[in-house]
Amino acid sequence: MASKKKKIESPVIAAPESIYVNRELSWMSFNERVLLEAADPSVPLLERLKFLMIYQSNLAEFYRVRIGILTHRALLTPDKVDPLSGLLPEKQISEVLRVTREQQTLMESIWKAIREELRANKVDVLDFKKISKVDELMSKKLFGDIRDLLFPKIIGLDQALPFLFSGEPNIIAFLGRGTEQKLCIIPLHRVPAYLSFEIEGCQKIVLTAQLVRHFLPLLLKKETVVQSAIVEVTRNADVFLEDVENRSDEDLRNKVATMLTKRRREMPTRVRVYGKLSDQARAVLIKKLRVPENRVFTQSVPFDLSFRSAIGGPASLRYEERRPARDIGLKKGEYFAYIEKHDLLLSYPFQSMLSFVDLIYEAADDPEVLSIKITLYRMSSSSKVAAALAYAADRGKDVLCLLELRARFDEQNNIDYSEMLEDAGCRVIYGLPDHKVHSKLCVITRQHDGKLSRITQVGTGNYNEVTGEQYTDLSLITAREEAGHDAEATFAALEDGKLPPEAQSLWIAPLSFKPRVLELLDREIEKGEQGHVAIKVNALNNLELMEKLIECSQAGVKVELFIRGICSLRPGVPELTENITVSSVVGRWLEHSRIYSFGDGEEQRLFIGSGDLLNRNLERRVEAFIEAVTPDTREQLNRVLDALRNDREKARLMQSDGSYTRAEGGAGTSSQEALYRYFSERKVSLTDPEPVKEKETHGGEEGSLLSGARSWLKKLFGNE
Numbered sequence: 001m002a003s004k005k006k007k008i009e010s011p012v013i014a015a016p017e018s019i020y021v022n023r024e025l026s027w028m029s030f031n032e033r034v035l036l037e038a039a040d041p042s043v044p045l046l047e048r049l050k051f052l053m054i055y056q057s058n059l060a061e062f063y064r065v066r067i068g069i070l071t072h073r074a075l076l077t078p079d080k081v082d083p084l085s086g087l088l089p090e091k092q093i094s095e096v097l098r099v100t101r102e103q104q105t106l107m108e109s110i111w112k113a114i115r116e117e118l119r120a121n122k123v124d125v126l127d128f129k130k131i132s133k134v135d136e137l138m139s140k141k142l143f144g145d146i147r148d149l150l151f152p153k154i155i156g157l158d159q160a161l162p163f164l165f166s167g168e169p170n171i172i173a174f175l176g177r178g179t180e181q182k183l184c185i186i187p188l189h190r191v192p193a194y195l196s197f198e199i200e201g202c203q204k205i206v207l208t209a210q211l212v213r214h215f216l217p218l219l220l221k222k223e224t225v226v227q228s229a230i231v232e233v234t235r236n237a238d239v240f241l242e243d244v245e246n247r248s249d250e251d252l253r254n255k256v257a258t259m260l261t262k263r264r265r266e267m268p269t270r271v272r273v274y275g276k277l278s279d280q281a282r283a284v285l286i287k288k289l290r291v292p293e294n295r296v297f298t299q300s301v302p303f304d305l306s307f308r309s310a311i312g313g314p315a316s317l318r319y320e321e322r323r324p325a326r327d328i329g330l331k332k333g334e335y336f337a338y339i340e341k342h343d344l345l346l347s348y349p350f351q352s353m354l355s356f357v358d359l360i361y362e363a364a365d366d367p368e369v370l371s372i373k374i375t376l377y378r379m380s381s382s383s384k385v386a387a388a389l390a391y392a393a394d395r396g397k398d399v400l401c402l403l404e405l406r407a408r409f410d411e412q413n414n415i416d417y418s419e420m421l422e423d424a425g426c427r428v429i430y431g432l433p434d435h436k437v438h439s440k441l442c443v444i445t446r447q448h449d450g451k452l453s454r455i456t457q458v459g460t461g462n463y464n465e466v467t468g469e470q471y472t473d474l475s476l477i478t479a480r481e482e483a484g485h486d487a488e489a490t491f492a493a494l495e496d497g498k499l500p501p502e503a504q505s506l507w508i509a510p511l512s513f514k515p516r517v518l519e520l521l522d523r524e525i526e527k528g529e530q531g532h533v534a535i536k537v538n539a540l541n542n543l544e545l546m547e548k549l550i551e552c553s554q555a556g557v558k559v560e561l562f563i564r565g566i567c568s569l570r571p572g573v574p575e576l577t578e579n580i581t582v583s584s585v586v587g588r589w590l591e592h593s594r595i596y597s598f599g600d601g602e603e604q605r606l607f608i609g610s611g612d613l614l615n616r617n618l619e620r621r622v623e624a625f626i627e628a629v630t631p632d633t634r635e636q637l638n639r640v641l642d643a644l645r646n647d648r649e650k651a652r653l654m655q656s657d658g659s660y661t662r663a664e665g666g667a668g669t670s671s672q673e674a675l676y677r678y679f680s681e682r683k684v685s686l687t688d689p690e691p692v693k694e695k696e697t698h699g700g701e702e703g704s705l706l707s708g709a710r711s712w713l714k715k716l717f718g719n720e
Contacts, residue, residue, distance in 0.1 A: 019550075019576055021568045021658050022085035023541045024066055024092050028099045030565040031058045033586045033652055033660060035103060039110045042667065045117050046308055046317045047588070052110060053305045059100070060167065060234055063270040065408065067093060068238035071269060083543060084568050097294050104299055111301040123311055125205045125302075128214040134199060139206055142195045143215045149190040150212060150219060155183050161288040165189070166235035166266075169209050169303055173216055173228035174281050183284075184220060186212060194307040205307045213275065229275030232303050233289065236266035237408070267291075273298045319588055322676055324352035324469055329683035335362050336446075338686055339455055339479045345633040346475040347640075348461065349589055350679035353468035356457070356475060357384045363444045363455075364392035370452075371398035373491045374442040375624075378410045379417060380466040386417060390424035399426040402494055404437045429495060432622065435510070437494065439624035440475075440610045443487040454484025458506065458626035460593040460608055471592040472672065474608045474640075476626050476633060480505065483626060490624070500622060509611055509623035514545070517613075520598040520605060521548045524557045527599075531557035534597040534641050539566035540613040553579040562644045564591040566614070572656035582654035583663070585647055587672045595637055596625070606637050639678055643671035 037043055038051035073080065074089040081088055087095065115125055126135055153162050154175070162185050164170055171186040188209055195206045209230045216225045268291040276298070277285065286293050311317070328351060330338060335358065338344070346355060363369045372392050379386060393399040403418045405411055418428050431437040440459035445452060461473030482505035490500040490508050500508040507513050524531030533552060540546065540561065546569045552559050559580040561567065571580040585591050596607040609625025611617035628634050644651070648665020650672065655661060 018085060019570050019573055020084035020543075020546070021570060022082055022087055022092060022095070023566055023568055024070070024096050025085075025099065026541075026566045026568055026658075027062060027066065028096060028103070029658075029660065030584070030586075031055055031062070032103055032106075033584060034058060035107060035110065037586055038114070039106075044316060044318050045114065045121065046311060046313070047319055048110075049114055049118075049305060049308045052107070052114065052301075053308065055107065056301070056303070056305070061409070063234045064166070064237035067096065067269040068236035068266070070096075071236060071267070072238055084541065094294070100297065104297060108300050118311075121313055121317065122202045123205065123313065124202055125207065125307070126210070128210055135204060138197050138199070138204070139211055140215065140218075142197070142206055143211055143218065146191045146195075146208065146212075147219065150186055150188075151190075152220060153185045153187075154223070155185070157181055157183060157284065159183075161185065164231070164233045164289070166233055166237075169230055169232045171209065171213050171216070171228060172231045172285065173213075173220070174226045174277075174284075175220065175223045177224070177226060181226075182223070184223070186219075188212065193304040194310065196307070196310055203311065205310070207302050207304070207307070209274070209303070227275075227277055227281055229273050229277050230303070231274075231285070232272045233268045233291075234270040234272070236269050238266075269295065271296045272303060274300070274303065322349075322588075322680075324349050325680040325682075326352045326354060327683070328355060329685050330355075332358065332362060334686055335359050336366065336455070338684065338688075339477060342684070342688060343476060343478045343480070343628070343630045343633050344684070345628065345636050346477070347593075347636070347675065347679040348471065348473040348475070349469045350472075350676045351682070353463075353465050353475075354384065356463075356477075357388050357465075359444075359455075359457075359477070360385065360388035360392060364388065364395045364397060366446065368446045368448050369397055369444060370447055371400065371445045372442070373400040373402075373445075373487075374463070375402045375404070375437050375439050375494075375622075376414070376417070376463060377404050377438055377440070378462040378464050378467070379413065380464045381413070383417070383463070384465055385463040386421060389426055390421060393421075393425035400491065400495070401426050401428050402431055402437055402491070403428055404431050406431075406436055431494065432497060432499065434620070435499065436616075436621045438610055438617070438621040439490075439508070441487060441490065441624040443484060443491065445484075445488070453479065454481070454488065455479050456483040456487045456506075456626070458483075458487075458609060458624050460610055467590075471590045472675075474593045474595070474637075476608055476628060478626070480629075487624075490622075494622070505627070507607065507609060507623075507625035509617060509621060509625075510619050513609075513611060513623055513625065514542075514618045517545065517596065518548055520596075521552055524598055525552055525555045527557070529556035529558075531555065532560075532598075532600050533557060534560040534562070534595070535613070536562040536591075536593060536595040536641065536644065537612040538564050538592060538594070541566055541568040542613050542615050542618050545613050545618070549580060550576055553577045560641075560645070562591075562641075567654060570656055570658050571654055577656075583644065583647070583651045584654065584660060585644065585650050585671060586652070587650040587670060589672055593640070594625075595640060597637070597641060604634070606634055608637070636679075636682075640671075640675060643674045643678075646674075647671035 034051055035055040038048045038055065070089045070093050078089060082092060118125060169188045173184040175182040175184055191208050194208055197204050213228050213230060216228055268289055271289055271291050273296060286296060363372055389399050389401060401421050403414050405414050422428050440461060442457040444455040455477065457475060457477045459473060459475040461471055486503035486506040493500040499511060502512045507516050521533065524533050540563055549559055549569060557579060561580065561582045563582055564584055567582050571577045571582045594609055594612060598605045606628040607625045609623055611623030617623055628637050646669055648663045648669040649667055650670050651663040652660040653663050
């Protein structure tokens with residue numbers, strides 16, 4: 001049984017005199033909420049270990065991207081202040097470094113507690129400082145198994161350090177003394193992150209980096225090892241893609257590939273050290289890596305916790321299984337007939353994304369379908385969506401795929417997919433020079449009796465089956481004529497290399513997104529105390545939108561913000577935001593869906609889409625949103641909002657000083673569990689009564705997908 005732990009709350013992150021919170025510090029607060037899940041005794045042990053992994057992974061990406069951006073700003077525009085917090089770039093960096101060190105203390109205490117609980121459950125992560133003779137002998141044998149994969153590089157202290165790639169651990173050892181002192185670097189990218197063995201029913205986890213460090217004298221027999229440490233460099237990923245506006249689609253792939261190579265060699269934004277080095281040795285390392293001393297972090301938590309996947313043990317160590325519902329009541333061949341009469345809202349991961357894949361296969365096999373057009377941002381490594389699109393092209397459909405090659409850290413994956421889809425017969429385009437295409441938009445065009453009709457899908461998340469089981473997202477599919485018209489116009493503009501024009505039925509950012517949100521907020525302001533706004537997004541930092549929300553609050557409008565991550569607006573400030581509440585849910589699944597609700601009752605307007613309220617989503621990205629207009633879809637979206645309102649188990653509420661506290665109430669109120677029960681049990685039928693104006697799309701048995709998918713998965717990936 002997990003021991004009761006002291007309740008930990010996140011610290012104040014905004015100065016009392018400022019109503020706005022710095023974006024970077026707000027993100028740090030979000031990542032701390034992830035870390036606090038690793039400290040929650042109500043979370044199963046291995047899931048707490050997973051949250052600790054996620055915390056470290058999030059932080060690494062943050063230093064690669066956001067600290068990389070701030071580093072460039074500190075060099076190029078050092079006197080330009082953040083408009084929200086008034087902080088200069090260098091001050092923002094120093095504040096992030098300070099908070100990182102504070103959180104590191106918490107992280108290390110959490111790791112110590114998790115490690116002790118693992119040991120109590122017969123899982124021992126070996127500590128080479130205090131190791132038994134039996135464990136030493138077994139570890140020595142494991143070291144012998146990997147020894148030939150280790151290639152030490154020994155240099156003099158006056159020589160340049162071999163290049164250390166971002167995110168790859170290395171052993172750095174100081175050899176000899178005085179004038180004979182040398183440096184040894186051992187890259188570890190060729191060896192697995194961990195090994196394991198079992199003794200008397202206890203699983204022993206051997207972290208390879210620590211194993212190699214422990215047996216350095218066996219590897220470097222002719223040398224005297226004075227001190228050593230495990231070192232990992234985090235490098236700047238904020239690499240500019242130059243001259244993109246002058247490129248052709250044919251050479252954009254090459255430009256992105258070149259940018260990826262450059263990114264691997266950018267300057268460090270952070271260095272992590274596992275193991276104690278003397279002040280002199282630390283100074284040598286800092287000088288050779290050309291990194292400021294305050295960006296070097298010595299930690300006792302292993303860099304890589306992926307050994308979690310190798311741990312067995314009882315089911316109580318993990319969350320209770322929750323599989324996406326595959327059967328929603330429709331069979332292959334029924335999707336179009338249903339969609340013609342109903343709008344369909346799918347909710348991931350409670351329902352399976354394979355239902356959308358089935359829709360693509362039905363479109364591929366339907367002789368009346370002329371074309372399929374889709375925007376692709378991030379896809380899984382063996383994408384069933386890509387296989388379905390390739391199958392459709394093979395069946396003679398005109399398949400247009402807009403692949404955004406600049407999806408950060410998915411660039412190479414998207415380059416590979418662009419080539420695969422072209423080989424399969426799809427037309428592939430790459431978006432716009434100055435705007436990333438982040439929308440989740442698909443339109444299927446049919447011709448029946450000489451008349452064109454369209455099925456349009458708008459989602460909040462990527463067409464990615466893996467994240468479709470890990471993130472909460474929404475997908476609305478409709479046969480509404482006006483939505484299809486706007487979707488077609490959007491693709492026509494993108495094909496022509498232009499920003500999509502202002503739309504009527506859909507909101508398409510940047511031209512039709514922010515103006516519509518501001519317009520609907522003004523409508524609620526006119527209602528005064530009868531006004532009501534509820535917005536669920538991942539992040540908020542746009543100044544114009546925040547000023548309008550303040551205006552709403554001052555007019556008496558009730559404003560509910562459900563924001564998982566960055567929130568740069570402090571709620572509950574007298575005379576400014578006292579009618580605004582901010583709630584953040586960090587739970588089993590990553591909250592990713594976006595819902596915009598304005599008003600109540602019959603006057604309520606409800607939208608879902610791909611964009612948050614960040615500057616980039618409002619101004620520098622193409623996003624797509626659609627209104628839920630049918631009673632059924634509106635009821636489902638309101639069910640999501642109600643579940644969030646009633647969450648007293650996982651929700652943390654933002655206070656007027658910028659800190660977060662756990663909502664009072666306790667177990668049994670998790671919004672995610674409530675929505676799993678609700679959506680996983682929902683089914684539809686062709687005999688559903690026809691509403692005012694509704695459509696649906698989904699499902700079928702697994703065999704309906706696999707019959708067409710197998711051949712194209714093999715063609716695209718060489719496997720299934």
